[in-house]
Amino acid sequence: MARPLRGERGVGDFFQADLAEAARLKEKIDAVRPNGRRGIEHAVGIAVHPPTPQGGHDHIPTLRDAIEARRIVDMRYRTLDETRGRRIVRRLRLEFWWRAWTLTAWRELRSDFRVFRVERIENLEVTDRGFRDERGKSYKDYLDAAETPC
Numbered sequence: 001m002a003r004p005l006r007g008e009r010g011v012g013d014f015f016q017a018d019l020a021e022a023a024r025l026k027e028k029i030d031a032v033r034p035n036g037r038r039g040i041e042h043a044v045g046i047a048v049h050p051p052t053p054q055g056g057h058d059h060i061p062t063l064r065d066a067i068e069a070r071r072i073v074d075m076r077y078r079t080l081d082e083t084r085g086r087r088i089v090r091r092l093r094l095e096f097w098w099r100a101w102t103l104t105a106w107r108e109l110r111s112d113f114r115v116f117r118v119e120r121i122e123n124l125e126v127t128d129r130g131f132r133d134e135r136g137k138s139y140k141d142y143l144d145a146a147e148t149p150c
Contacts, residue, residue: 059121063103066091066126072108075124077116084122089114090131092139106137113142 066073077087089105092113096102101118135141 057101059118059124060094060101062124062126063091063094063118067094069126070130070132072127072129072131073105073124074127075116076122078120078122080120087114087116089116090137092142094118104139104142113145 063073071091073089073091075087075089076084078084087105088108089103090108091103091105093104094101095104103116103118103121105114105116106112107114
């Protein structure tokens with residue numbers, strides 16, 4: 001599986017000013033960190049893969065807040081076959097893939113990782129339920145599982 005690009009420099013062209021400023025500060029911090037502490041597993045929870053997104057912008061600030069607060073998210077989601085359902089997830093990471101935002105998360109009901117297209121989220125609520133990292137449920141675990149051949 002390809003690793004996400006570190007697109008901090010392009011963030012300001014597409015997103016909120018505070019996110020662009022955070023990306024600039026992160027670049028500065030990464031520049032002085034030892035090599036062993038740089039890279040995806042030490043990212044702040046957002047990766048960018050430019051250009052213009054298809055939609056879902058109104059959910060981005062709420063999802064960013066949930067990521068930072070480590071809160072479980074309750075959302076109504078519409079799948080590609082137009083099935084609607086409820087998803088209770090531990091949000092792990094927001095990523096921007098050329099034209100679409102995705103949310104990589106641990107889905108509580110299925111006890112597995114899932115990737116959701118943000119523009120297909122119809123409604124979302126950040127719950128009062130927080131969570132701690134658990135072995136096998138982190139973004140690094142997701143990447144490790146994705147790189148393991150079947």
